[in-house]
Amino acid sequence: xxRVLEDFITAARTAGVRISISETLDAARAVETVGYGDxxxxxxxxxxSLAKTAAEKQLLENCFxxxxxxxxxxxxxxxxxxxxxxxxxxxxxxxxxxxxxxxxLMAAMTEAARLExxxxxxxxxxxxxxxxxxxxxxGADDLDRQLQSLGAVxxxxxxxxxxxxxxxxxxxxxxxxxxxxxxxxLFAGDEGWRRLDGELRLVKLSNIEQRYFAHIHEIIRxxxxxxxxxxxxxxxxxxxxxxxxxxxxxxNISCQGLLFSPSWKKKKIDRPQFVVICDISRSVLRTVRFxxxxxxxxxxxxxxxxxxxxxxxxxxxxxxxxxxxxxxALSRIQGGADIxxxxxxxxxxxxxxxxxxxxxxxxxxxxxxxxxxDARNNYNDPCPDHLKAIYGRAKRLxxxxxxxxxxxxxGDSEIRKYSxxxxxxxxxxxxxxxxxLISALIRS
Amino acid sequence: xxxxxQERLASIPVLEEGFRSVAYIADRRIATTVYLAxxxxxxILVEGPAGVGKTELAKATADYLELPLIRxxxxxxxxxxxxxxxxxxxxxxxxxxxxxxxxxDIISRKNGFSSAMEKLHQYDDIFFSWPFLxxxxxxxxxxxxxxxxxxxxxVDKSDDEFEAFLLEILSDFQVSVPEIGxxxxxxxxxxxxxxxxxxxxxxxxKRRCLHxxxxxxxxxxxxxxxxxxxxxxxxxxxxxxxKFIQDVRELELKKVPSISETIDWARVLTILHAEVLEPxxxxxxxxxxxxxxxxxxxxxxxxHQLTATAIRQ
Numbered sequence: 001x002x003r004v005l006e007d008f009i010t011a012a013r014t015a016g017v018r019i020s021i022s023e024t025l026d027a028a029r030a031v032e033t034v035g036y037g038d039x040x041x042x043x044x045x046x047x048x049s050l051a052k053t054a055a056e057k058q059l060l061e062n063c064f065x066x067x068x069x070x071x072x073x074x075x076x077x078x079x080x081x082x083x084x085x086x087x088x089x090x091x092x093x094x095x096x097x098x099x100x101x102x103x104x105l106m107a108a109m110t111e112a113a114r115l116e117x118x119x120x121x122x123x124x125x126x127x128x129x130x131x132x133x134x135x136x137x138x139g140a141d142d143l144d145r146q147l148q149s150l151g152a153v154x155x156x157x158x159x160x161x162x163x164x165x166x167x168x169x170x171x172x173x174x175x176x177x178x179x180x181x182x183x184x185x186l187f188a189g190d191e192g193w194r195r196l197d198g199e200l201r202l203v204k205l206s207n208i209e210q211r212y213f214a215h216i217h218e219i220i221r222x223x224x225x226x227x228x229x230x231x232x233x234x235x236x237x238x239x240x241x242x243x244x245x246x247x248x249x250x251x252n253i254s255c256q257g258l259l260f261s262p263s264w265k266k267k268k269i270d271r272p273q274f275v276v277i278c279d280i281s282r283s284v285l286r287t288v289r290f291x292x293x294x295x296x297x298x299x300x301x302x303x304x305x306x307x308x309x310x311x312x313x314x315x316x317x318x319x320x321x322x323x324x325x326x327x328x329a330l331s332r333i334q335g336g337a338d339i340x341x342x343x344x345x346x347x348x349x350x351x352x353x354x355x356x357x358x359x360x361x362x363x364x365x366x367x368x369x370x371x372x373x374d375a376r377n378n379y380n381d382p383c384p385d386h387l388k389a390i391y392g393r394a395k396r397l398x399x400x401x402x403x404x405x406x407x408x409x410x411g412d413s414e415i416r417k418y419s420x421x422x423x424x425x426x427x428x429x430x431x432x433x434x435x436x437l438i439s440a441l442i443r444s
Numbered sequence: 445x446x447x448x449x450q451e452r453l454a455s456i457p458v459l460e461e462g463f464r465s466v467a468y469i470a471d472r473r474i475a476t477t478v479y480l481a482x483x484x485x486x487x488i489l490v491e492g493p494a495g496v497g498k499t500e501l502a503k504a505t506a507d508y509l510e511l512p513l514i515r516x517x518x519x520x521x522x523x524x525x526x527x528x529x530x531x532x533x534x535x536x537x538x539x540x541x542x543x544x545x546x547x548x549d550i551i552s553r554k555n556g557f558s559s560a561m562e563k564l565h566q567y568d569d570i571f572f573s574w575p576f577l578x579x580x581x582x583x584x585x586x587x588x589x590x591x592x593x594x595x596x597x598x599v600d601k602s603d604d605e606f607e608a609f610l611l612e613i614l615s616d617f618q619v620s621v622p623e624i625g626x627x628x629x630x631x632x633x634x635x636x637x638x639x640x641x642x643x644x645x646x647x648x649x650k651r652r653c654l655h656x657x658x659x660x661x662x663x664x665x666x667x668x669x670x671x672x673x674x675x676x677x678x679x680x681x682x683x684x685x686x687k688f689i690q691d692v693r694e695l696e697l698k699k700v701p702s703i704s705e706t707i708d709w710a711r712v713l714t715i716l717h718a719e720v721l722e723p724x725x726x727x728x729x730x731x732x733x734x735x736x737x738x739x740x741x742x743x744x745x746x747x748h749q750l751t752a753t754a755i756r757q
Contacts, residue, residue, distance in 0.1 A: 020651050026484060033483045034456075034476075041456070044473045048480060052650040054491070054657045225644070 005031060007119045008067050009050070011186040015063040017056045023049060028049035030381070039068070068184055091142035097168040105172075109179060112137035121184050131180045135173065139347040143169055157166035216431070220290065223435050224297035272441060274305045274365050275394075277355065279373030280333070281346045287402045287429060288372055290293050293326050294434055306362050309333060312342040316359060348377045348414065352386035363393045368441065372400045372428070375408075375415040384421060400428035451481045464708055469661075469669045477656045478505060487635035489599075489617065489650060491515030492658035494640055499597055501658075502636040506593035506699070511634070511725045514588075515595045516581040519603035524609060530578045536571050546757045561664055572623040582613055583627065591631035597628075599649075600639040606620050607649055614652045619721020661703065663690055669703060674710040680757075684721045685710050688754040689733065695746070705733035 009024055027049040034045050043064050051057040096104040112134045113119075121130055133355075143165065150162040244265040252259050276295065279289045295305055306318045317339070321328045333339060363369060369390060375382075391397045399422040401408065401415060408425075409416040419425055426437060452462055460475040478501075481488045490498040506513035516527055540547075552559040579587060585594035599607065602737065613619055617629035635651060639645060666686045670677065685706065693700045701709075709732045717727055727747060734740050743750070 018647075020647075022651055026486065026654070030480050031482050033480065040472075042475060044476045045480060047658060048473070048477045048654045052489075052653075052655045054659075057655075057657055 011067050015059050017059050091139050093139040108138050113255045127180050131177050134176050272368050273303045275369045277308045277371045280309045296326050312344040312347045314351040314354035315341050345378050349383040356386045356389050367394050369394045369397045374403050376412045377414050379412045382417045384417050387421045396423040399425045402429045462508045466504050466507040467672045485632050487653045489637045489653035490656045495704045496658045498638040502595040511593050513593045514581050514585045515598045518599050522602050527582050529583045532578045533578045585633045586629040589630050592633040594633045594635045596637045599637045600642045607747050670710050673707045677714050683757040687757045698736045701733040709733045721737045
C-alpha cells in the first residue's frame with residue numbers, strides 16, 4: 001500500500017500542492033494509524049497531514065477524488081437484451097469480461113498498471129503505448145487468439161461468439177484507454193508544474209507566456225519573503241540598543257550625576273532609497289513589470305522608492321504605484337488617458353533631459369538610481385551629459401539592460417556611450433538576475 | 445491517569461463523543477485531526493476565520509482530557525523571556541544579600557584571593573539552578589508530568605524570530621537553557637497553534653504541524669452548537685436564528701458573524717423571551733452579532749427579506 005500513497009503524493013504534487021518529504025512521512029504514519037478502510041476518513045487524514053493552506057486542501061481533495069475514482073468498467077457493453085452467446089472460457093480475462101466481474105477487472109487493471117509503472121507517464125504521446133502494455137499485461141493476447149480461432153470456424157454459433165467477444169474487447173480497450181488518460185492527467189497534467197518552478201526562474205522574462213504570470217508572481221512572493229526574512233534579524237538587533245554610558249553621564253549631569261534617565265546606543269540601519277527610471281517601450285515592458293513587483297514587495301527594506309517611466313518623454317508615477325498594486329498601476333500607466341506620457345519612439349535624450357530639469361533633486365547622496373532600459377535610441381543623439389548629471393549626485397547608478405551583452409553597442413544601442421556614467425551595468429532578463437541584483441542592493 | 449487519557453483518545457468516534465460531552469460540537473475532521481495529533485505526537489495548526497472556535501477547540505480538548513490548559517498568547521515583540529523561561533532576578537539578589545554573611549564566612553576562612561575564588565566557584569551555579577528559574581508557558585507545558593494541552597494562540601501575530609524559535613519545541617518537544625542544559629518533555633503535551641492568517645506562516649513551521657482548517661459550520665451543525673450552548677432555547681427559534689445568520693454570512697460584510705456571535709445572539713433572544721424572530725426584535729439586537737456601523741446599514745436594508753426567509757424555517 002506504500003506504493004499507492006507514493007503515487008497519490010506524486011499526483012497531488014502535479015496538481016500543485018507543495019509536499020515535502022517530512023510531510024510524506026507524516027502522511028504514511030497517519031495512514032498507518034487509521035488504515036485504508038474508510039474512504040472519507042482517509043481523505044480527511046491526507047488533507048490534514050499534506051495540505052497546509054485552505055487552497056491546497058481544495059486541490060488535494062479534487063486530486064483525491066480523481067485518484068481514487070473507481071468509475072471504470074461501469075455500464076457493461078450493450079448486449080441488447082439477447083441471451084449472451086455461450087463462449088468457451090479460455091482465460092481469466094475472458095471469464096471476467098463475460099461475467100461482468102467489475103471488481104476483478106478493476107483489480108487486474110490496477111495490478112497491470114502497477115507492474116508497468118503507469119505512474120511514470122509524462123507525455124501525451126505515451127498514452128497509446130501504456131494502454132497497449134496494460135492490455136497485454138491483462139491478457140488481451142489470449143483474447144485475440146481466441147477471436148482468431150473463432151474466426152477460423154465458419155458456423156453461426158462461432159460468429160455470434162466472435163461478435164460477443166469483439167464487443168467485450170472494445171469495452172475493455174475503451175476502459176483501459178480512459179484509465180490511462182485519467183492517470184496521465186493526474187501525473188503529468190499541465191506539463192508538470194514541478195519542473196516549471198526551477199525553469200521559470202531562468203527563462204527570459206520577455207518570453208514568458210501570459211498564463212504563467214500567476215505562477216511567476218507566486219515565485220516572486222516567495223523570493224521576496226526570503227529576502228525579508230534574511231534581514232529581519234538585522235532590524236531586530238538595531239532595535240535592541242546597549243547602554244550608551246558616556247551619553248548617559250553627560251545627560252544626567254543636571255541631576256547631580258545621579259543616573260536618572262539612561263540613554264541607549266542605537267545602530268542605525270540605512271535602508272536604501274531608490275529612484276527607478278524605467279523605459280516602458282514594448283521591448284522592455286515585461287522586465288519592468290517583474291522588477292517593480294519585486295521592488296514594491298520589499299517595502300520593509302526600502303526607505304523610499306520614486307518611480308519614473310519614460311518612452312518619448314519622462315514622467316513620475318510614484319503616486320500611482322503607492323496607491324494601487326503593481327499590476328493595476330502598470331495597466332493604468334499604459335492605457336492612461338490622464339497621464340501625460342507620449343508612447344512614441346523611445347527618446348533617451350529627451351527623457352533624461354526631462355529628469356534633469358524637473359526631478360534632479362530627487363537624487364541625493366543616499367539614493368541608488370536604477371535605470372532599466374535597452375538604450376536603443378533610434379539613432380538619435382544619446383547626449384550622455386544628462387546621465388552624467390544624475391550620476392554625479394547619486395550614491396550609485398545601476399543600469400539594467402534586458403539585452404544579452406553580445407548585443408550591447410550593436411545597431412542603435414547607445415549603452416557604450418552611457419557606460420562611463422554608470423557604477424554598474426548588468427544584464428537583467430530572468431528572475432534569477434533580478435533576485436541576485438536586489439539581494440545585493442538591500443544588503444549593501 | 446495515563447490510562448484514562450489513552451482510553452479517551454482510543455478512537456475517532458470516542459473522541460467525537462467526548463467533545464460532545466464537553467459541549468463542543470466537532471465535525472469528524474476535527475476529531476480525526478486531534479486523534480492523529482495524539483498518535484503522531486504532532487502539533488496542530490488551526491486556521492480559519494475569526495470566531496469559529498479555534499481557541500475553543502483547545503479548551504474543549506483540555507476539558508475532555510482533564511489536562512491543564514497552558515495558554516500562550518502571541519503578540520508582536522513576544523520573546524523567549526516571556527514565552528520560555530526567565531531567571532528570578534529579584535530572588536537571586538535577595539538571596540545573595542541574605543547569604544552575605546555565609547559567603548563572608550566561606551571566603552574569610554580561606555586565606556588568599558585565589559583560594560577564595562576557588563571556593564566560590566564551587567557554589568556559584570546555585571544561583572542558576574531550578575529554584576531560581578521562572579518557567580513561562582512553554583517550559584511549564586514541557587514540565588507537566590501528566591501531559592498538558594498547550595495553546596499557542598494567534599501565532600501569526602508574533603515575529604518571524606519567535607516562529608523560528610518555536611521550531612525546536614514543536615519538532616522535538618525540548619528546549620535548551622544554557623545554564624542548565626536541554627530540558628525534555630516529561631510527557632509530550634498536545635499542542636494547538638491558532639492563526640488568523642494576518643501573515644503567512646513559514647513553510648518550516650507548517651511542515652511540522654498537522655493543518656486543520658475550520659470554516660463556518662453547516663446549518664445542521666450550527667443548530668446543534670446553539671442547542672448545546674444555549675440550553676432551553678426552542679427548536680423553532682434555533683432554526684430561525686441559524687438560517688438568519690447563515691444568510692447574513694452570504695452578504696458582503698466587513699466582518700461576518702462568527703459562531704460565538706450566533707451563540708451570543710441566541711442567548712440575548714432567550715433572555716428577551718423571544719419565541720420567533722421579528723423584524724423589530726432583530727433590528728434592536730442587531731449589534732450583538734454585527735460589529736461595524738457600515739455592516740449594520742447593509743444588513744438593516746435587507747432586514748425584512750432576511751427575517752421573512754428565516755421565519756419560514
